[in-house]
Amino acid sequence: MAAAPSMAAAIAASLPAPSAAPTPAAPTHEAIPASMAKVIDLEADIPIACIQLDGMVVSKIIKHAREAQGPSAHGILLGLDLDGTLEVSNSFPLPHHGSDDDDKSAKGIARYQASMLRSLKEVRADDSIVGFYQAMSLGSFYNQNLVETQAIQQDKLRHGGVVLVHDISRTARGNAAFRAFRLTRAFLDAYKRNNFSTDSLISHRLTFSSILEEIPIKIRTNPLLGAFLENLTAPSSASSSDPSPAAGQESVALPPSFSVLDIGTSSVTKNLEQVIEAMDAYKTEEGNIAYNQRQIAREKAKADGYIAKRKEENAARVAQGLAPLPEEDVSRLFKIPPEPSRLESMLLLGRIDAYSKTLEETSSTGLVKMYAARGTTSV
Incomplete structure (x- = not known):
């Protein structure tokens, strides 16, 4: 990590020093031309x-x-x-x-x-x-x-x-x-x-x-960059002094790739595994949310029952000519948990959707390759 600043300082030191500029006059502010207003x-x-x-x-x-x-x-x-x-x-x-x-x-x-x-x-x-x-x-x-x-x-x-x-x-x-x-x-x-x-x-x-x-x-x-890629893909004749290739043999900087011949069954299997894992994670998250919602419902039911009971007691006391009991803060008596966040559930659904679209693409390409390979073997 310390090598990057020193290398940048060495490159900056190799640049030509800026020439001394004359003292600029007082700045004048002009409107941006209409042709450059959007840029x-x-x-x-x-x-x-x-x-x-x-x-x-x-x-x-x-x-x-x-x-x-x-x-x-x-x-x-x-x-x-x-x-x-x-x-x-x-x-x-x-x-x-x-x-x-x-x-x-x-x-x-x-x-x-x-x-x-x-x-x-x-x-x-x-x-x-x-x-x-x-x-x-x-x-x-x-x-x-x-x-x-x-x-x-x-x-x-x-x-x-x-x-x-x-x-x-x-x-x-x-x-x-x-x-x-x-x-x-x-x-x-x-x-x-x-x-x-x-x-x-x-x-x-x-x-x-x-x-x-x-x-x-x-x-x-x-x-x-275009010249670099062209140099990588263009064949070049190897010199006779090079002992590795034969004399006069053409070589390419980039070796041939046979990835297009891969049927792609391994990627489909991995994709299916990730879809199943995401579905399991989503099911677990939905179970946690359902559990929290049941807790909220129980606490709210206790609070509503307490409020209804206090109202009945106050009504009875008023009927007897007594002063009603003071109202209490229900939030202090009953700890009602906040509603759980559904952000993780949305993200898991988005991940399942992305996995499914990738699976659709890879499986369709793999099926075409499998039919092609089957046709060549039968011939």
């Missing part, structure tokens, strides 16, 4: 309608997710918003720590992030945070951690920021899957109130499908 959005009035990813950002995220070997890969997105398009031009990964000491891990990640931003600023690179990315598998991005992180971003970042989800399971099959999301206004309002009761869900019209809204993504490649 220079000082007040962040233009909503984000599209995400533009640089090809190098895509490559860095895929590399990080592959090296991390799991959904623990996450990092920061850097860029700029111009005329309704959020241009993501750079990214850097964040370290992953165990959950043994959450406070210490959070402070370490915060220090690392601040160090990286200072280093990027020293080399005059983009250092404006526009969101974060998260690697996941088979659509399992509906969780509390992602929602909490995105809620903090939408409260502090310009235009609210976005979360970029990268599906490592689809990338392993040869399809680079990226999706961009942000929290809806209705969900964010309920989250700020910390109220996910039944009445709150009805008033905000919240379901698992209205937690996140998806933003379209475009990927932009520059000539340098």
